[in-house]
Amino acid sequence: MPVGLSGLPELLPVSGVRWGVAEAAIKRPGRNDVALMEIAPDSSAAAVYTRNAFCAAPVSVAKRHGAAQATRYLLINSGNANAGTGAPGLQAALDSCRAVAELGHCQPEAVLPFSTGVIGEPLPLERIRRALPQALAGLSEQGWEAAARAIMTTDIVPKGISKQLVLNGKRVTITGIAKGSGMIRPDMATMLAYLATDAGVAQALLQQTLRQAADRSFNSITVDGDTSTNDACVLVATGQAGVTFASETDAGFAEFDAAVTQVCQALAQAIVRDGEGATKFITIDVQGGRDTAECRQVAYAVAHSPLVKTAFFASDPNWGRILAAVGRAGLDGLDVDKVTLHLGDVCIARGGGRAADYTEAAGQAVMREAEITITIALGRGSAEARVWTTDLSYDYVKINAEYRT
């Protein structure tokens, strides 16, 4: 079961955004697998996408159409990634936008398509097309939870969060949903996240806000090191709360910006907590590096080590595996005698070896927790980075060995 996720919190409506869902039976019948977000005119929209060279057809089309003020609809399906599908896949993504545009009376370019699910199968376009009227008929400001459920694949729980704050005397709402559990090592955004706010934000500023928030959230998590072909994250700002930001120096913007990052971090952490087979939620703090890049390099070397991950699954304070991962991270001239390693509050290694006052009992007490922080101090600078990850369990293998069966 997901680590420390206790059900979906109340998702507050965002004025100017409506969601509708429908059952297209893309992978199997019996669930809603299409979600449609309708965006009010005069909103702005920003998006970030995967850097995987094999990006999926819908990612190519969404990039081509561009998240912009003109964007009217987001069309999302689960059960099929429409990735590795070549020219026919691209055509199917374009045609799906056209189908929404006809029903919604807008240009096809005002529709951004997103897909998630198995790679390499043709998208069942006709079934999606037939499901669209149902999704449109059901459009509602209350539709966030239904959308969060419709976009799930191997996710055990739906993921979403709302945040309200008062900015310049107006109540502003930010609501976001996300899906993702495996193939998680976002390099731009995560495996599908959708956020909206009723604040108004100028297009360029909105894009900058989203990029920075994604870097501090979705781009700092990993489950298995595999960057998805379909990663995408969209932030919509409708402006219907009566407060608008044109520049980052505007009063209240810093607070708004921080709130967007907090929502993104909550969603990103929810993806890790629901990581495939996860039994632990692990925070890796690397400090004392020469720059952020090398701190991230160390954090990811530890986060991706199957030996570290299986030790966490076993609640085994096998710190030698953590040191070995730090040592192979490829840092130039790393002086191991200056490296210090903490598990929670327990200093476990110092000066290249086990800390003199360390006891196995103290290490094990930390390891038995479901949420664990590793702190690695490199002792060669003042930069730092934080990455969130999971352990590696039998269930990870089971989920991924049986995925297509």
Place this chain on the structure above:
Amino acid sequence: MPVGLSGLPELLPVSGVRWGVAEAAIKRPGRNDVALMEIAPDSSAAAVYTRNAFCAAPVSVAKRHGAAQATRYLLINSGNANAGTGAPGLQAALDSCRAVAELGHCQPEAVLPFSTGVIGEPLPLERIRRALPQALAGLSEQGWEAAARAIMTTDIVPKGISKQLVLNGKRVTITGIAKGSGMIRPDMATMLAYLATDAGVAQALLQQTLRQAADRSFNSITVDGDTSTNDACVLVATGQAGVTFASETDAGFAEFDAAVTQVCQALAQAIVRDGEGATKFITIDVQGGRDTAECRQVAYAVAHSPLVKTAFFASDPNWGRILAAVGRAGLDGLDVDKVTLHLGDVCIARGGGRAADYTEAAGQAVMREAEITITIALGRGSAEARVWTTDLSYDYVKINAEYRT
């Protein structure tokens, strides 16, 4: 069970090299866990070691002593890696050399120490010291198999091979043993391999021969992407066959050099075949790259992908995961439309998507085999690289979750 390993072949003695083993009960009693190689005077020796910044104490000492003409003994223990043990660990490694030197009447610098096993526990030096007389008393040219067994940790089977060839009218023997199963992504050599030949080879030439052979064998395998703290590989040349090489242009040297590489490749592949939890032996051929480095980058991205590895475990031709791994390997300007992917002889993807003539049945027929070759053609140059790896199974998690219990 190891993939395609059918018992240890006959290991031929190498004149000038004797092995003795003993039980020091380092991790638990009931098996020989110390091996001692005695090298005849006037031999030469070469070694390559891990690049992990957290290299183990014995690696530091072996590098300091230096594999050279003066090298008389290799002392190897399993059950304890003497890594992450700080200054006391370094002293223990030095003291173990001193103990051998006293009994063997040589300088401590003529002894190279090696350890393999759990990281971070103090080396039980006294128990090793007490076991040395037994190892010395049992020294024998027939001792290769006993040594191959004594150095095992999570290995299921001992690993070794012999090769004989006639060079310049003399019969030359090369025999090698290795151990390794997890924490396998050698970056210099593997988790302990020892080779000897009765050919004579000048010191510098021997080092060059070993480095090139290691690059084409131990440095081209991965089980879990975790470079060990203790990797080491030693090649000894006793000269007792009556043929000596001083330069790479000497008659017969090219043949000798190729034979050393073949022995190293057989040992490296045996480590993969006995990789922790392995049920498949996978060869990844990357062709058509701009240079070898980018071909290796792609090969390792695929070889380390937990999603690819679990798909192999499930015998699932989930080629989308392979393409996704190629796409995230970080190649600048990769044109996915030029990438072609074969599973065995079956063309599975072409032009960024599934090959038109591909059938799931054909893909599954290949995947059901225990030995599978993936060929990835990048279509942007003429460089190539080959890497050998395993799948990721329930047993991998089991072995590593229970390692210290």
